[in-house]
Amino acid sequence: xxxxxxxxxxxxPLEKIYPEQVQYIKELFEVVQGKGHCLLEMPTGTxxxxxxxxxxxxxxxxxxxxxxxxEQIKKEGMKRTQNVFRLVYxxxxxxxxxxxxxxxxxxYAYIKEYIPDLEYTGIxxxxxxxxxxxxxxxxxxxxKLINKACKHxxxxxxxxxxxxxxxxxxxxxxxxxxLKAHCQSTVKCPYYLARALMPLxxxxxxxxxxxxxxxxxxxxxxxxGSNCVVVFDEAxxxxxxxxxxxxxxxxxxxxxxxxxxxxxxxxxxxxxDLKPLVFSERKxxxxxxxxAIAESHSSGRRxxxxxxxxxxxxxxxxxxAQRVVEFFKTKLKTMQLxxxxxxxxxxALEGSVFVDFSSLVHLSRRLRSLISxxxxxxxxxxYEELARVCDFCSLAAQFKKGFSIIFEPFDAFSAYDxxxxxxxxxxxxxxxxxxxxxxNVIITSGTLSPISIYPRLLDFAPVKSVEIxxxxxxxxxxxxxxxxxxxxxxxxxxxxxxxSTFSLRSxxxxxxxxxxxLLEISAVVPDGLVCFFSSYRYxxxxxxxxxxxxxxxxxxxxxxxxxxxxxxxETERALDGYRKACEIGRGAILLSVARGKVSEGVDFTGCxxxxxxxxxxxxxxxxxxxxxxxLEFLASEFGIRESExxxxxxxxxxxxxxxxxxxxxxxxxxxxxADRRFNTTEKKAQLPRWxxxxxxxxxxxxxxxxxxxxxxxxxxxIPTTQYYN
Numbered sequence: 151x152x153x154x155x156x157x158x159x160x161x162x163p164l165e166k167i168y169p170e171q172v173q174y175i176k177e178l179f180e181v182v183q184g185k186g187h188c189l190l191e192m193p194t195g196t197x198x199x200x201x202x203x204x205x206x207x208x209x210x211x212x213x214x215x216x217x218x219x220x221e222q223i224k225k226e227g228m229k230r231t232q233n234v235f236r237l238v239y240x241x242x243x244x245x246x247x248x249x250x251x252x253x254x255x256x257x258y259a260y261i262k263e264y265i266p267d268l269e270y271t272g273i274x275x276x277x278x279x280x281x282x283x284x285x286x287x288x289x290x291x292x293x294k295l296i297n298k299a300c301k302h303x304x305x306x307x308x309x310x311x312x313x314x315x316x317x318x319x320x321x322x323x324x325x326x327x328x329l330k331a332h333c334q335s336t337v338k339c340p341y342y343l344a345r346a347l348m349p350l351x352x353x354x355x356x357x358x359x360x361x362x363x364x365x366x367x368x369x370x371x372x373x374x375g376s377n378c379v380v381v382f383d384e385a386x387x388x389x390x391x392x393x394x395x396x397x398x399x400x401x402x403x404x405x406x407x408x409x410x411x412x413x414x415x416x417x418x419x420x421x422x423d424l425k426p427l428v429f430s431e432r433k434x435x436x437x438x439x440x441x442a443i444a445e446s447h448s449s450g451r452r453x454x455x456x457x458x459x460x461x462x463x464x465x466x467x468x469x470x471a472q473r474v475v476e477f478f479k480t481k482l483k484t485m486q487l488x489x490x491x492x493x494x495x496x497x498a499l500e501g502s503v504f505v506d507f508s509s510l511v512h513l514s515r516r517l518r519s520l521i522s523x524x525x526x527x528x529x530x531x532x533y534e535e536l537a538r539v540c541d542f543c544s545l546a547a548q549f550k551k552g553f554s555i556i557f558e559p560f561d562a563f564s565a566y567d568x569x570x571x572x573x574x575x576x577x578x579x580x581x582x583x584x585x586x587x588x589x590n591v592i593i594t595s596g597t598l599s600p601i602s603i604y605p606r607l608l609d610f611a612p613v614k615s616v617e618i619x620x621x622x623x624x625x626x627x628x629x630x631x632x633x634x635x636x637x638x639x640x641x642x643x644x645x646x647x648x649x650s651t652f653s654l655r656s657x658x659x660x661x662x663x664x665x666x667x668l669l670e671i672s673a674v675v676p677d678g679l680v681c682f683f684s685s686y687r688y689x690x691x692x693x694x695x696x697x698x699x700x701x702x703x704x705x706x707x708x709x710x711x712x713x714x715x716x717x718x719x720e721t722e723r724a725l726d727g728y729r730k731a732c733e734i735g736r737g738a739i740l741l742s743v744a745r746g747k748v749s750e751g752v753d754f755t756g757c758x759x760x761x762x763x764x765x766x767x768x769x770x771x772x773x774x775x776x777x778x779x780x781l782e783f784l785a786s787e788f789g790i791r792e793s794e795x796x797x798x799x800x801x802x803x804x805x806x807x808x809x810x811x812x813x814x815x816x817x818x819x820x821x822x823x824a825d826r827r828f829n830t831t832e833k834k835a836q837l838p839r840w841x842x843x844x845x846x847x848x849x850x851x852x853x854x855x856x857x858x859x860x861x862x863x864x865x866x867x868i869p870t871t872q873y874y875n
Contacts, residue, residue, distance in 0.1 A: 152264075155179050160208040163260035164200065168815060170618050171201040177616050178205050178592070182235075182379060186613030187591040189604055193620045193840035194596035194809035195817055199383065200253050202594070206237050206379060207257060210352060211268065235589055236378045237353040238371075240361050242391075243751045246384065247274050248326060250355050255323040272323040272353035273344050275360060275370065280326060281341040283309050283334055298532045300341075301525065312337035317346045323353075349373035358382065362580045363395040365541065379590045386595040386802050387750070389577035389607045393780075396553075396574035398542040401567070405479050407535035412471045414531060418524060419464045458508045461516045470513065473503035475539060481557065482568040488557045489779060492546040492572075495555045499543070507547060514544035542572050551787070552576035554779040573776045575783040578609035585610050597805040599838040603798050606788045619839040625818030627864040628808070628844040631857045632826035634663040661692050663854070664765050665701040667824055670858045672708040672739055674865065675761035675820055678732040679709065680740045680754055682807045684766040686716065689741060692765075709737035714748050721747055732757050744768035744803045749810065759811030760865075761820035767827050768803040769796055801836035804828075808841055818868045820861050 151167065153160040153175070160175060174192050181188045192198045213234040241247045251274050262268055278300050279293050284307050287299040304310050316338065324332065326340075333340040348354050348370065360370045361380065382388055460466045477499055500507060517540045521533055546553065554573050561567040574580075585591055585608075598604065601615050672679055683689035693713070696702045705711060710731045712724040724740065725748075731738035742748040745768065753759075770777055784790040804823060811819035821841070827833060829851050834842060849860065 158209055158212045160205050161211075161257065161261045161264065162200075162204045163257050164197075167201075168196060170196050170620050171198075173618055174198065174201045175205045177614060177618075178202065179209075181592065181614055182206070182209060182590050184613075185589050187585055187610060188593070188612050188614040189598060189601050189616070190592065190594045190614070191598035191601055191617045191838060192594065192596060193618070193812075193838065195812040195814045196596075196620060197815075198594065198596065199250060200257070202381065202383070202592075203239075203250070203254055203257055206381075207254070207261070207270075207353065210234055210237065211261060211265065211270075214268075234352075234377075236351070236374060238361070238374065238378050238380045238588075239353065239355045240358050240380065240382045241355065242358060242384050242387075244276055244280060244326075244357060245751060247276065247355050247357060250274075250383070251323065251325045254353060254355070255325065258323045269321040270323070270353070271319065271321050271347070271351045272355070273319070273329060273347060273351050274324070274326050275344045275348065275354065275356035276326055276341075278341050281330060281344065283330060283340065294532070294534060302531075307339065308337055309333065309339040310342060313339040313342045313346070317343060319343065319347055345370060349375070358388075358391045359395060361584060362392055364580075365537075376587055376589060378588045379592065380584065380588045381592045381594065384595050385593045386597045386806060388581075388593060389604075392577035392580035392608075393574045396545065396580055398538055398545065398572040400478055400482075400539060400542055400570045402479075402482055404535045404538060405475055405482065407532075408475050408478075408539045409472075411531070411533045411536035412468055412475060415464070415471075415520065415524070415533075416468045419468070457512050457516065458506070460506070461509055461512055464520055467513075467516050467520060470503075470505045470509055471517070471536065471540070473505060474499070474510075474513070474543060475536075477503050478539060478542075478570065481570055484557065484568075485559050485566075486557075487559060487775060489775060490555045492549055492553050492555060496547050510543045510547040512544070514540040516540075542570075546572055549579070552579050552783070554776075554783075556775050556779065558775060571776065573779060575780045576609075576787070577607055581608045581610070596809050596840075597802050597838055599802070599805065600798060600836050603790070603794075606790055607784075609788070617839055619843070620815075625816070625868065626812060626821060626841070626844050627819075627861065627868075628821045628841055628849060629823070629852055629857050629860060630828045630845060630850045631667060631822055631824045631852050631854060632829050633851075633853045634659075634666065635853055635855045658695065661695045662699070662701075664692060664824065665696045665699070665705070667765075667822070667854050667857070668739070668763065669701065669705050669708070670854055671761060671763060671820075671822065671861060672705055672737075674858060674861050676865070677735075677737055677757040677760045678728065678740070678754060679738070679761045679763070680742060680748070680759055680807075680810060681763045681765060682742050682744045682749060682768070684744055684768045685771070686743050686746075688766070689713070689743060693741065705739065709739045711739045711741065713741040714743055714746055718747070725752065729758060744807055749803065749807050752810065753813050754811050755813040755817065759813075759819055761822070761861075762808055762811045763822045763824060764804050764807050766825045767800045767833070768807075769800045772796065797832060798836060801833060805838050805841060820864060822857060822861075 151162050151165065153162055153167070153172070155176065158179070170192060174190065177188070177190055192201075216233075239250055241250055251272065254272050258270060258272065277293065278287070279296050282288055282296065282300060284300070284303060286303055287296055290296045290299050316336070319332070329340045329344065333343060354374075356370075360366055361382075461470060480502075496507065496510060499505065499510065514537070517533070517537055524531075546555065552575055554575055556571045556573050557568070558571070559566060559568045593604065599617060601617055605612055605615070668681060683692065693702065696705070702711065710727070712728045712731075714721050714724060728738045728740045740748065744764070772778070781792045781795060784795055785792060808821040808823075811817070811821070834845055834850075837845065852860070
């Protein structure tokens with residue numbers, strides 16, 4: 151169908167459009183009319199992606215036709231010109247990237263039915279691991295080794311040679327597999343071709359790190375120009391992604407490898423003509439994006455100093471790097487947990503190794519130019535750990551605020567494993583450059599509530615902040631369970647309350663109540679049931695207790711049990727088994743963790759997710775030194791209280807867990823929030839409106855028996871309604 155917004159024709163490739171999609175498109179239309187950024191929350195399973203793509207691509211097509219005659223279109227084709235924005239679509243994962251490209255491909259085919267002469271190019275960008283075609287490179291299993299092999303074999307790779315000779319791609323939308331197939335047939339490297347074609351493409355789809363990580367952004371996104379509409383989809387955790395991108399961690403193993411890399415560079419430059427290894431501002435002036443970030447943010451030091459003379463010669467860099475690595479090794483020999491500012495760290499570093507401030511600022515930039523020269527001379531090696539140390543120094547030297555240097559001598563299991571972290575505390579540092587560079591930035595998700603906190607976390611003023619509700623959705627039954635079956639003793643004995651507070655959750659009665667809840671609900675809910683714990687540690691404790699008590703055996707009689715783990719491959723096998731059990735009608739339970747892979751990137755459509763249980767409010771571990779420092783920073787700089795942020799963060803994770811089981815407007819599912827703290831007015835108010843609507847007084851403060859009765863009633867009614875999938 152075609153929807154008209156003023157003069158703009160919006161091509162929507164489905165037969166039916168929901169009211170919330172129409173509202174979403176209208177909100178987008180108002181934003182892209184001018185320059186500015188927005189926050190848009192649209193419930194999960196309501197067709198957010200296709201609505202977003204339909205409008206933005208249609209608006210691009212509308213701008214292409216302005217001032218262009220039909221004869222010119224027939225002669226030259228309809229192409230994007232300078233006045234037409236480029237669409238940059240950022241996803242959390244590669245799996246989501248593929249889904250977006252598939253939706254975009256269907257939309258493009260639909261528009262071509264109406265405009266046959268349209269020339270539009272949409273490509274996805276992914277890591278070498280995903281795009282590489284060289285069989286020698288793909289023999290490696292680890293991402294780091296794949297990257298190293300690619301760089302080492304590049305000059306002799308037939309696909310790279312083909313890319314150098316021909317960097318063209320016919321117009322169209324290419325999924326990652328289609329891009330690889332095209333490059334296989336034309337003998338080109340899909341990874342380097344995708345990178346080269348970004349400035350020429352109408353739509354680019356890639357993961358967040360290509361936009362916000364300064365170590366990658368300069369390589370990939372620097373040529374896009376400012377006339378771009380940047381979309382961050384599923385961006386409820388955008389602040390966490392920004393902090394992770396700008397944090398650097400150094401361990402003993404990292405420093406050992408960094409020292410070997412410095413020694414290797416020293417050996418190589420002694421055997422080479424030194425002239426090409428002398429830094430030139432004119433030739434090597436492209437900077438790591440750290441510098442652009444520092445210049446765009448108020449807490450960054452604006453250094454206009456060119457590369458200092460002490461680093462221009464390769465031997466000067468080697469000498470400085472060796473002394474810096476030695477300093478780090480000394481720092482890791484202590485036994486006390488410490489935290490200090492970047493200023494005190496840099497002062498200590500300058501005083502100990504006699505490397506001046508300007509040299510530390512440019513250390514990362516100099517290493518990258520040196521690596522580039524060595525690679526041009528046929529010397530390709532792994533300098534990742536040395537680059538990490540240089541990045542650590544350059545970032546710390548450029549920011550007076552927004553970072554903390556934290557030394558942790560022991561790991562989570564109390565074993566001596568010292569780690570020095572440059573911990574980013576301010577998410578706005580990464581986003582400030584994005585907001586200042588691009589025309590429009592759209593931050594959207596199904597779980598942005600409470601939406602008012604994001605402008606404070608990211609330090610920007612949105613032109614629009616909208617939470618779109620779904621008044622007609624009846625496919626969700628949300629219940630808050632606060633107690634066991636014995637209601638008489640709730641007020642007198644905490645042991646009968648359902649809660650996962652740190653002091654209570656190892657109590658046998660609490661673990662038993664959670665086990666009873668899972669047992670009873672698994673007997674009622676058909677097909678797939680996903681159960682989220684607040685942490686991996688608590689999941690292990692609870693499952694161990696259930697094994698000892700025989701509870702696991704009883705639960706497994708209702709459904710097969712699978713569990714998420716920290717190992718990616720094990721989790722994939724568990725998901726495969728879970729889906730097969732649902733498909734054959736046996737039913738399955740997936741034990742997962744809030745903030746884990748399953749909660750953030752796996753959809754449980756239809757029979758794969760008829761129910762979700764969140765066991766405990768998923769608060770972060772408040773004893774973490776990094777979290778403590780961030781909470782102090784948020785309170786002092788943005789006026790965000792500790793309890794406010796922790797509660798907000800926990801409830802967005804809980805909402806994300808609930809959203810896993812509602813993947814369309816015709817889908818239905820049961821959502822149980824099992825913790826008495828969910829029943830407070832504050833916690834309920836922090837849920838998205840599309841969940842709040844279902845958390846009625848009748849559905850709150852329930853015992854396990856009452857929750858089971860309401861669940862049974864809902865599941866008997868819903869398949870007979872129009873919401874049956």
